[in-house]
Amino acid sequence: MLGGEEGIAVSGSAELRCFSAMASLLLRGIGTLVKSLAGLSCGQAPRCSSSSLPSGISSLQFSSTRCFSERPTVRDHPKRPLSAYIRYFMDQHVILHKQHPDLKRTEITRKIGQEWKALPDFVKEPYIVAANAERQKYKEEVKIYEDHLTPLEKKVQKAERQQKLAKRKSSRKRRELINMGKPKRARNAFNIFMSEHFQDASGMKAKEKFKSLFDDWGILESSRKQTYIQLAEDDKIRYENEMKSWEEQMIEIGREDLIRLKQRNKLKKLRPILKGPKVASKKKKTSVSRLKQSRKTAEPNEGRKARSRISRHEE
Structure with missing residues (x-):
């Protein structure tokens, strides 16, 4: 017969073995469930039909797309090509920064802009040709990109575009108000x-x-x-x-x-x-209405005169 301490140790080890066995079984079950879900695609996900459900919940539908699908995202849109001026700017910025390291970025930008305006066409031509080639390539990539979009992705893209436009419009208006000298709001x-x-x-x-x-x-x-x-x-x-x-x-x-x-x-x-009161407009309306009435009365009189002339000619 075991003593008190030995009995407690044996019972504790038995409980530990039982718990470890249950944990291993649970982990195996979770692994099997994950593998089965990974093999299912969104289109092949089964739905419970009304015949297989009880009468009380026959209107409910269950699918793996509702449970496991994430928020729809749009694939990366092709990047816009650089313009001819931006290409020239990137080339000249490195040179000017090396020649004049003390110059501020705004001064360098202004200087490059003035140089670009003064450049002759034959110097600008290589940058313009490269920009046009990139633009044509960008258009082809956008066409391929839009052809592969799903209807849901198109809706998401449209909503994102509208948000960007609204944000850009508000920032443009805010900048305009600052330039026009609008006073700052009162602080609390x-x-x-x-x-x-x-x-x-x-x-x-x-x-x-x-x-x-x-x-x-x-x-x-x-x-x-x-x-x-x-x-x-x-x-x-x-x-x-x-x-x-x-x-x-x-x-x-x-x-x-x-x-x-x-x-x-x-x-x-x-x-x-x-x-002031709109007196002149009423006078104009009355004069216009009188003119219309005179035209209406003049038209039948002219018709009568024409008919009388025709009858006299026939006689």
Whole structure:
């Protein structure tokens, strides 16, 4: 008969062997399932028919495409070819950077652009020929690429293209507003607090600094918070005054599309009042209607005269 400690050791080893056997069986089952799923294609995935399902869930369908398929992605689109100017720019940029290492990138770009404009046609010709050849090759690659796209991939590509166009349009408009001198938006109290204490905030990355400043703002005394709230109110007044004068300038130069929607609607309501009542337009309408009526009455009279002339000729 085994002692207490020996009995416990034997029972523990038996449980361990049993657990290891169960784990190995489970791993074998998972491996078999993975192999069977790997052999199935999306088109060959079986669906449960209504006859094989119970009556309560006959409308449900199960497929491997729903369970295991990822988000549809579009294959890499052929890259656009470089233009003749970009080819010339890449050649000259290396040379100018070696000759003038102290020059800024913007100055080098401006200098190369001026040189390209002054170049004669026979110097530009090799770059233009190479660019045209690459463009023709690009068109052929795009045609092959689009022929191999599935309908789902075409939809995804169209959505991505629309997103890119919308992003490009918004960035272009933002750049235009900056160039036109649109005032900066008013800052709130937390933004003013963050701009003052950002350099001294704890953390190496900007995200860490922002988190620490947000925590500091939460525990800040109400009396100190009130100072930043008052600064935010003053900044709001500044923004409104600057926007009012800027929008007046935009209206004067005929760029009403850049002003705020609220001000644009106000301007539409004020225009009829500034122009006065539409009396002249009514007079024009009445004169036009009278002219039409006179033409209508004149046409039958001319017809009668013509008929009387024909009858007299026949007599």
